[in-house]
Each structure stands twice: as structure tokens, then as C-alpha cells.
Amino acid sequence: xxxxxxxxxxxxxxxxxxxxxxxxxxxxxxxxxxxxxxxxxxxxxxxxxxxxxxxxxxxxxxxxxxxxxxxxxxxxxxxxxxxxxxxxxxxxxxxxxxxxxxxxxxxxxxxxxxxxxxxxxxxxxxxxxxxxxxxxxxxxxxxxxxxxxxxxxxxxxxxxxxxxxxxxxxxxxxxxxxxxxxxxxxxxxxxxxxxxxxxxxxxxxxxxxxxxxxxxxxxxxxxxxxxxxxxxxxxxxxxxxxxxxxxxxxxxxxxxxxxxxxxxxxxxxxxxxxxxxxxxxxxxxxxxxxxxxxxxxxxxxxxxxxxxxxxxxxxxxxxxxxxxxxxxxxxxxxxxxxxxxxxxxxxxxxxxxxxxxxxxxxxxxxxxxxxxxxxxxxxxxxxxxxxxxxxxxxxxxxxxxxxxxxxxxxxxxxxxxxxxxxxxxxxxxxxxxxxxxxxxxxxxxxxxxxxxxxxxxxxxxxxxxxxxxxxxxxxxxxxxxxxxxxxxxxxxxxxxxxxxxxxxxxxxxxxxxxxxxxxxxxxxxxxxxxxxx
Numbered sequence: 001x002x003x004x005x006x007x008x009x010x011x012x013x014x015x016x017x018x019x020x021x022x023x024x025x026x027x028x029x030x031x032x033x034x035x036x037x038x039x040x041x042x043x044x045x046x047x048x049x050x051x052x053x054x055x056x057x058x059x060x061x062x063x064x065x066x067x068x069x070x071x072x073x074x075x076x077x078x079x080x081x082x083x084x085x086x087x088x089x090x091x092x093x094x095x096x097x098x099x100x101x102x103x104x105x106x107x108x109x110x111x112x113x114x115x116x117x118x119x120x121x122x123x124x125x126x127x128x129x130x131x132x133x134x135x136x137x138x139x140x141x142x143x144x145x146x147x148x149x150x151x152x153x154x155x156x157x158x159x160x161x162x163x164x165x166x167x168x169x170x171x172x173x174x175x176x177x178x179x180x181x182x183x184x185x186x187x188x189x190x191x192x193x194x195x196x197x198x199x200x201x202x203x204x205x206x207x208x209x210x211x212x213x214x215x216x217x218x219x220x221x222x223x224x225x226x227x228x229x230x231x232x233x234x235x236x237x238x239x240x241x242x243x244x245x246x247x248x249x250x251x252x253x254x255x256x257x258x259x260x261x262x263x264x265x266x267x268x269x270x271x272x273x274x275x276x277x278x279x280x281x282x283x284x285x286x287x288x289x290x291x292x293x294x295x296x297x298x299x300x301x302x303x304x305x306x307x308x309x310x311x312x313x314x315x316x317x318x319x320x321x322x323x324x325x326x327x328x329x330x331x332x333x334x335x336x337x338x339x340x341x342x343x344x345x346x347x348x349x350x351x352x353x354x355x356x357x358x359x360x361x362x363x364x365x366x367x368x369x370x371x372x373x374x375x376x377x378x379x380x381x382x383x384x385x386x387x388x389x390x391x392x393x394x395x396x397x398x399x400x401x402x403x404x405x406x407x408x409x410x411x412x413x414x415x416x417x418x419x420x421x422x423x424x425x426x427x428x429x430x431x432x433x434x435x436x437x438x439x440x441x442x443x444x445x446x447x448x449x450x451x452x453x454x455x456x457x458x459x460x461x462x463x464x465x466x467x468x469x470x471x472x473x474x475x476x477x478x479x480x481x482x483x484x485x486x487x488x489x490x491x492x493x494x495x496x497x498x499x500x501x502x503x504x505x506x507x508x509x510x511x512x513x514x515x516x517x518x519x520x521x522x523x524x525x526x527x528x529x530x531x532x533x
Contacts, residue, residue, distance in 0.1 A: 073388060073458045073485060079330045079357055083270040083296030084247045087193045088147040092126030094119060096135070103133025105157060110138040110164060121146055125191070130154040130198075138164025139181035144189045150198035150251055158183045158203040158235065158257070165235050171264050171290060173229055174315025174348035176322065177434045182239040182262075186246055195249040200237060207234035207257030208281030215282075218422040222415055225408040229283065230434050231424065234258035240266045247272070254278040260304065264290040265324065271297045279304035286339065288312055291324035291351050300334045308339035308366060311356065312348040316377045317440040319350025320447070326351070332359040341371035342392065347405045349380035349450050358387040369398035370457060374450035375410035376403065376474065377442050381451040390460040398462035398489060401471035401479050403450055412439045449477040458485040465491025468510050469518065469529075473499030478523065484508045487529070494518040500526045 094116045097103065101112035113128075113135065120126045125145025132153035138161065142148055150156060165180035168187070172179050183202060186192050211232045219228040237256035240246050240263045250273045253260050260276050262285075263269050269292065276286050286302035289295050290312040302308040313319065313326045336342045342363040345353050363369060369392045372382055392398045404410075415421070418431075425432070442448040452473070462468065468491040473479035480501040490511040497503065500523040508529035510518070515533035520526050 082294045082330045084245045086191050086245045088125050088145050090126040097131045105134030109135045141185045142192050145191050147193040150196035152197040154198035156200045160206045175318040175437050180233050180235050182236040184238040186240045186243045188242045190244045193247040199252045202237045202256035204255045204257035204281050211282050226412050244268050256284050259285040261287045263292045266292045268294045273299045276302045294328045297331045298333050303337040304339045307341045307344040308336035310344040311353050313351035315348045318437050324351045326353045327355045329356045334361045336363045336366045339366045341368045342366045344371040345382045346373040349374040349378045352380045353382045354384045356385045360389045363392040363395050365394045368400050369395045372401045373405040377448040378450050379448045383454045385455045387457045392462040394464040396466040399469040403474050452479045453481045456483040460487045462489035467493050467495045469495035471497045494531045505529045
């Protein structure tokens with residue numbers, strides 16, 4: 001008789017799994033799941049004898065723990081395919097000093113270093129090395145099969161002369177335009193490596209001061225905050241553009257005039273063990289991955305004055321025209337310190353950002369943590385993102401989502417008086433080309449609404465926050481299918497979700513001084529975390 005009832009319970013177990021799987025996902029809260037189960041079978045069970053009821057209870061007890069189990073957070077198989085697949089292996093080696101490069105930090109060494117690079121490349125590739133010392137240099141262009149080795153005791157110091165960085169076609173803040181070359185450039189090359197424990201110093205103060213003057217004294221008073229980042233040409237430290245199989249390893253990067261590392265239109269790139277410091281100037285991002293794929297960033301330590309690690313994919317009309325996603329990116333075991341965001345997605349989202357795994361990163365005092373940002377004219381999407389094992393200490397806002405980021409920068413408004421332009425534009429017959437690109441409208445307007453969805457944040461802790469979570473979608477485009485699993489955070493307030501849809505919270509606990517709940521408005525099917533004092 002007992003065997004018969006166990007068999008009956010197993011049959012009910014199978015049937016209940018089918019019902020729950022087909023008709024409605026089981027809530028992650030076990031108690032509410034039990035209530036739902038009994039409601040669903042209650043009408044029928046009321047007509048059963050006690051033996052059948054016992055079998056049903058046993059079946060529910062068996063099925064619900066499996067159905068209420070946490071969402072899968074397995075790391076996808078593609079992560080094994082990211083990063084550089086090859087590196088230069090030639091035994092050929094050249095020393096820049098034999099080409100006349102001075103290491104006194106005062107004599108310009110650009111031509112001699114570039115000649116060493118070109119000679120090594122013409123011989124089939126190899127390693128370019130430096131004797132200890134400081135080398136004052138302008139833009140350098142690496143070639144395929146070259147390993148630039150900057151050993152301990154070597155410093156490459158950027159010369160503060162804008163003519164030393166010839167203008168090239170590139171992408172800046174989401175649009176294609178002409179811009180000064182970086183200090184170190186990998187343009188249209190393959191199989192390149194930059195390594196060593198020496199220093200590459202952007203010497204960026206003149207560009208920091210240039211931007212501050214233009215922004216605060218010349219552009220913002222004229223309502224041109226949106227334009228100054230594009231008009232103020234500043235020198236990046238290291239750019240990988242339209243290249244493949246590039247490795248950047250161990251080097252110490254400091255004082256970049258603008259972004260520190262930009263990886264644009266490239267694939268199979270590794271950044272490993274890089275240290276970024278002393279970037280106190282504006283827009284001194286750490287590592288930007290821009291419409292690129294199969295990128296690995298690991299073991300880096302970043303201290304800067306903008307986004308520490310950032311994924312980008314184009315801005316507005318021009319980004320939608322190019323339509324190149326950032327995808328298959330693995331970011332792991334990094335440390336961030338000063339900066340605007342630990343891991344930032346956007347605001348340039350036009351080409352889409354997808355297939356991203358972020359794992360095992362730590363943040364100390366970074367302004368914002370996991371930061372998803374875009375604007376109503378960007379379009380594109382952020383999706384299929386898995387963020388695991390994040391630790392954030394003294395990060396004021398650990399979790400941020402917004403589709404209307406920084407309006408005075410994101411939305412272009414031409415001044416009414418075109419005769420009152422900033423001094424660097426005075427007397428021009430026409431406005432800069434990039435102004436026309438920036439003001440080209442996205443049509444129809446709804447094409448500009450970005451879509452944030454299918455994002456999972458698991459196994460995260462945050463302490464010392466001001467506001468733990470803030471999320472603002474659009475009334476026409478809610479931020480949806482966001483999943484928090486095993487998240488423990490403490491801060492002054494829990495925060496707010498506005499215009500959200502289909503959010504789940506599994507073992508998510510916030511602690512605040514008052515225990516006031518997370519505010520949820522204009523949202524549908526959004527679960528709240530547990531908030532306690």
C-alpha cells in the first residue's frame with residue numbers, strides 16, 4: 001500500500017512540474033510558492049480523500065524546491081575563446097638606443113623609437129626594448145608582430161606638444177571623427193604585444209587644464225556642454241583600433257590626457273595586470289571597450305577620474321549607422337578605486353552591448369558600482385549580461401540603471417545666437433563636421449529608445465552606500481528582466497525602481513538605518529528586496 005502512494009506522489013510530482021513550467025514560473029520565495037501550489041490544486045484536492053491529499057502534499061514538497069531553486073548562473077562556454085590568440089614569438093630584438101633614442105627625459109626621442117619599431121617590423125617582427133631611463137616622445141605606431149617591452153626602470157613620457165600627435169580618423173565618445181593620435185597606437189595591425197613593468201606616462205596636465213577652461217569658461221556659459229568633449233581635442237594614452245590579437249600586459253599607465261586605454265573595432269584583445277594611476281584629470285577613463293569583441297580584461301588595478309571599466313557601442317545617429325556591437329567580453333578579478341563607475345555599460349549603446357561576463361571584481365570608494373546608462377536618443381541595447389562575485393566597499397551607489405543619463409551632455413541643442421560661439425570657433429564659415437553629426441536626429445524617435453534587459457547580478461556585497469539601488473527606465477521603454485541573486489548590501493537608503501518590469505530578487509537583503517522599503521513606482525511585476533534595520 002505504501003509503495004502505491006509513493007508511486008502516486010511521484011506521478012503528481014511530474015504533473016506539477018509540467019504545470020508550473022508551462023503556465024507560470026514559480027516565485028523564488030518558497031512560502032509564496034507553497035501558497036500558489038495549494039491554490040492551484042485546492043479546488044480539486046478538496047474532493048480527494050486523505051490519502052490523495054497526503055500524496056499531493058508530498059508531491060508539492062518534492063517539486064517546489066527544484067522549481068524555486070535559484071536561476072542558473074553558469075558561466076557560458078564562450079569565455080574560453082576571448083582574448084588574444086597569438087603573441088609575437090620572434091627572437092629578433094632591437095634596442096631603441098642604437099637608433100639614437102635619448103633616455104634623459106628632455107630630448108625628443110619619437111623619430112628614433114619609431115625607426116626602431118619600423119626596422120624590427122621590416123625584419124619580420126620581434127621585440128623592441130629600451131635601456132633604463134626616461135624617453136620623451138610623441139605618438140608611436142606599433143606594427144604587426146611587434147612586442148614593445150617597457151621594462152622596469154623605463155618611462156615613456158608624452159611630450160606636451162599637440163603637433164606631436166597627428167590627427168587620424170577614429171571614434172570618440174560614440175561618433176567617428178578626426179582626433180589626435182594616442183601616445184601608443186595599434187592601428188590596423190595584428191599579433192602585437194605591449195608589456196613590461198615600466199611606466200607609460202601621458203603627462204596629461206595640459207590637456208586636463210585645456211578641457212577645464214573650455215568647459216567652464218567658454219562652453220557651458222553658452223549652453224554647449226554637449227559639444228565641449230568633442231571640440232576639446234585631448235591625447236589618449238593607448239589605442240587599439242581595427243586590430244586583432246593584441247596583448248597589453250603588466251605595464252603601469254598614468255596621467256592620461258584623455259581616455260587611458262581604448263579598444264575600438266578590434267577583436268581578440270587581452271588586457272592583463274595593467275595598473276592605472278594618477279588620472280586625476282577629467283575624462284580619464286581606465287579601459288574602454290568600444291564596438292569590439294572577444295576581449296579579456298583581468299587582474300588590473302584602476303584609479304581614474306571617470307569610468308574605470310566601460311563598454312561602449314556608438315552614439316545616436318552615427319552609432320546606429322555604424323551598428324557594431326560590443327560582445328563576448330570577459331572582465332574578471334580587477335580592482336577599482338577612484339572613478340565614476342566600477343563597470344559601466346554605455347552611455348554609448350547604439351550598436352548594442354551583449355554577451356558579457358563580469359566576475360570577481362572589487363571596488364574601493366568608486367563613485368558608482370555596476371552602472372548601466374544610456375539616453376533617449378541612443379537606441380541599441382544592453383542584454384545577456386552576467387555579473388558575479390562583486391565586492392563593493394564605500395561605493396555611494398552600488399547599482400545604477402538609467403535611460404535618461406546626463407541630459408545636458410546627451411541631448412544636442414544649438415545656441416540661438418550662432419554669432420556668440422566659443423573663441424576656438426569664432427570666425428569660422430561653418431560649424432564643425434561633428435556638430436552636424438551630433439545633431440542629426442534619430443528617426444523615428446522610438447528608434448532612439450535603448451533596451452536594457454536580461455541582466456543578472458549574483459553574489460554581490462556592498463557596504464557604506466548612500467543609496468543602494470537606483471533604476472529609472474522610460475514610460476515607453478521599461479528596464480526589464482533584471483535578476484538579483486544573493487545580494488547583500490547596506491546603506492543610508494534602499495533606493496528606487498521607476499519604470500521597471502519583471503525584476504526578480506532571490507535572497508536579496510538590504511540594511512538601512514530606518515528599514516524603509518525600496519520605492520517601486522510605475523512598474524509591473526517587480527519584486528522587492530528584503531529591507532531591514
